[in-house]
Amino acid sequence: xxxxxxxxxxxxxxxxxxxxxxxxxxxxxxxxxxxxxxxxxxxxxxxxxxxxxxxxxxxxxxxxxxxxxxxxxxxxxxxxxxxxxxxxxxxxxxxxxxxxxxxxxxxxxxxxxxxxxxxxxxxxxxxxxxxxxxxxxxxxxxxxxxxxxxxxxxxxxxxxxxxxxxxxxxxxxxxxxxxxxxxxxxxxxxxxxxxxxxxxxxxxxxxxxxxxxxxxxxxxxxxxxxxxxxxxxxxxxxxxxxxxxxxxxxxxxxxxxxxxxxxxxxxxxxxxxxxxxxxxxxxxxxxxxxxxxxxxxxx
Amino acid sequence: xxxxxxxxxxxxxxxxxxxxxxxxxxxxxxxxxxxxxxxxxxxxxxxxxxxxxxxxxxxxxxxxxxxxxxxxxxxxxxxxxxxxxxxxxxxxxxxxxxxxxxxxxxxxxxxxxxxxxxxxxxxxxxxxxxxxxxxxxxxxxxxxxxxxxxxxxxxxxxxxxxxxxxxxxxxxxxxxxxxxxxxxxxxxxxxxxxxxxxxxxxxxxxxxxxxxxxxxxxxxxxxxxxxxxxxxxxxxxxxxxxxxxxxxxxxxxxxxxxxxxxxxxxxxxxxxxxxxxxxxxxxxxxxxxxxxx
Numbered sequence: 242x243x244x245x246x247x248x249x250x251x252x253x254x255x256x257x258x259x260x261x262x263x264x265x266x267x268x269x270x271x272x273x274x275x276x277x278x279x280x281x282x283x284x285x286x287x288x289x290x291x292x293x294x295x296x297x298x299x300x301x302x303x304x305x306x307x308x309x310x311x312x313x314x315x316x317x318x319x320x321x322x323x324x325x326x327x328x329x330x331x332x333x334x335x336x337x338x339x340x341x342x343x344x345x346x347x348x349x350x351x352x353x354x355x356x357x358x359x360x361x362x363x364x365x366x367x368x369x370x371x372x373x374x375x376x377x378x379x380x381x382x383x384x385x386x387x388x389x390x391x392x393x394x395x396x397x398x399x400x401x402x403x404x405x406x407x408x409x410x411x412x413x414x415x416x417x418x419x420x421x422x423x424x425x426x427x428x429x430x431x432x433x434x435x436x437x438x439x440x441x442x443x444x445x446x447x448x449x450x451x452x453x454x455x456x457x458x459x460x461x462x463x464x465x466x467x468x469x470x471x472x473x474x475x476x477x478x479x480x481x482x483x484x485x486x487x488x489x490x491x492x493x494x495x496x497x498x499x500x501x502x503x504x505x506x507x508x509x510x511x512x513x514x515x516x517x518x519x520x521x522x523x524x525x526x527x528x529x530x531x532x533x534x535x536x537x538x539x540x
Numbered sequence: 541x542x543x544x545x546x547x548x549x550x551x552x553x554x555x556x557x558x559x560x561x562x563x564x565x566x567x568x569x570x571x572x573x574x575x576x577x578x579x580x581x582x583x584x585x586x587x588x589x590x591x592x593x594x595x596x597x598x599x600x601x602x603x604x605x606x607x608x609x610x611x612x613x614x615x616x617x618x619x620x621x622x623x624x625x626x627x628x629x630x631x632x633x634x635x636x637x638x639x640x641x642x643x644x645x646x647x648x649x650x651x652x653x654x655x656x657x658x659x660x661x662x663x664x665x666x667x668x669x670x671x672x673x674x675x676x677x678x679x680x681x682x683x684x685x686x687x688x689x690x691x692x693x694x695x696x697x698x699x700x701x702x703x704x705x706x707x708x709x710x711x712x713x714x715x716x717x718x719x720x721x722x723x724x725x726x727x728x729x730x731x732x733x734x735x736x737x738x739x740x741x742x743x744x745x746x747x748x749x750x751x752x753x754x755x756x757x758x759x760x761x762x763x764x765x766x767x768x769x770x771x772x773x774x775x776x777x778x779x780x781x782x783x784x785x786x787x788x789x790x791x792x793x794x795x796x797x798x799x800x801x802x803x804x805x806x807x808x809x810x811x812x813x814x815x816x817x818x819x820x821x822x823x824x825x826x827x828x829x830x831x832x833x
């Protein structure tokens with residue numbers, strides 16, 4: 242007979258680690274956001290007891306989030322950049338994933354390897370590569386001038402929204418293609434044949450069979466890349482480094498790396514997390530459901 | 541329009557437009573990195589105008605090359621040090637957690653399972669800020685290498701759990717039960733029957749954690765303490781817009797080469813280690829890569 246504590250004891254160190262270094266730290270953000278400020282040392286003082294919370298920092302963040310105010314502008318800009326980048330990623334990623342899953346034959350192995358290479362090249366290295374290309378005397382400007390699109394070099398790295406979106410798409414699209422490919426690859430070909438046999442035109446078969454069957458995959462993959470994009474500040478810092486394009490991540494980073502207003506930064510983190518909670522719970526729901534299905538199919 | 545219809549008309553034929561998009565994407569995704577690597581061999585200070593081939597930024601220059609500049613070397617060493625420590629701590633914790641969560645049928649299993657999934661979906665800046673604040677205000681952990689390792693392990697554990705649990709579910713409890721029937725103690729059954737079956741997954745976890753650690757920027761930056769604990773991504777972030785020379789490209793290229801070599805090697809070992817089990821090559825590739833996201 243296996244003792245009752247035998248299997249839990251395997252999980253104990255890992256679970257303890259996550260409680261100490263994930264769960265409690267999350268509460269620390271709340272405690273600092275609703276904490277006070279030491280005027281002598283000019284440091285924030287966290288308040289751990291919810292009964293004594295102070296709401297001054299949160300109130301200032303919420304007033305900044307009113308339409309037209311500073312945080313509101315940054316927030317709307319962030320949502321806009323993420324939405325455009327996500328659309329760009331889907332526009333590029335879906336055809337690529339579709340081709341890999343449905344059509345690639347002899348070249349499939351090579352294409353899969355090429356698809357995975359960006360995963361193993363550091364994200365910052367990939368951004369460094371674009372900085373080289375986008376410099377005033379870089380390849381992008383020289384090519385555009387040779388073709389005659391522009392007559393003088395453009396400052397792509399000085400607060401251009403288009404450069405930021407390009408970099409976001411470049412940075413995150415590999416993370417979208419792979420799960421999309423996995424979804425499309427799983428679709429049973431006989432279902433497509435049935436669609437065709439029942440008289441559906443190819444386009445109708447695509448719209449009524451392939452697209453609905455890949456809907457969950459599209460949503461899950463979109464959430465998977467949207468979440469880190471919302472917290473991204475380094476892409477923006479590297480490609481633009483201008484307040485004209487700053488996103489919510491830059492704003493949060495500013496409060497922690499530069500300024501001393503940790504409580505305001507922490508309040509902003511809470512607001513962002515609540516906003517993203519919808520996306521996160523959707524993704525968790527899908528993951529848990531998928532792993533339950535795997536368990537069932539194996540039993 | 542007719543050609544479009546033809547592509548759809550035979551979904552198993554070779555649609556040239558889709559193929560062209562796919563290949564264009566592949567070129568677009570890899571060419572910038574190759575160009576950046578090329579410029580590490582530039583015979584000049586520019587990272588965007590080609591001035592001839594040289595190895596000065598790799599090792600020829602006595603002061604500013606990757607080999608001789610202490611800042612660049614220090615960043616490389618710190619990156620590798622953190623990756624080693626992260627692998628050493630996160631993989632055992634994750635393997636234990638995966639085994640515990642799969643076999644344990646109690647009240648605690650479900651909440652811990654959810655807790656394990658959260659680091660996968662939390663934006664990194666949220667995690668970095670939480671660790672920053674808790675170390676600063678509650679645990680009094682000084683920022684530096686220790687804090688960086690604590691942070692990296694925290695986000696690495698979940699990936700290990702996912703990889704190992706996938707393997708556990710496909711193995712099933714039969715082998716341990718057989719070992720128990722043959723008289724092994726619970727611990728003996730675990731050590732002799734279950735653990736050897738998990739080796740391929742453990743190995744894959746090591747590689748994924750290595751890549752996660754090498755690639756990490758946000759948490760590592762928040763946990764860092766000045767130049768001493770700079771990693772390669774932090775160095776790139778801080779100098780890429782400034783006066784960086786092609787030596788920075790050389791350093792980044794070196795990281796790419798180290799990572800790709802170790803992944804390639806690991807993949808071969810992985811296939812060798814799991815040769816007895818039917819694992820398709822693309823399946824294993826997907827398994828490793830999908831978890832990287």
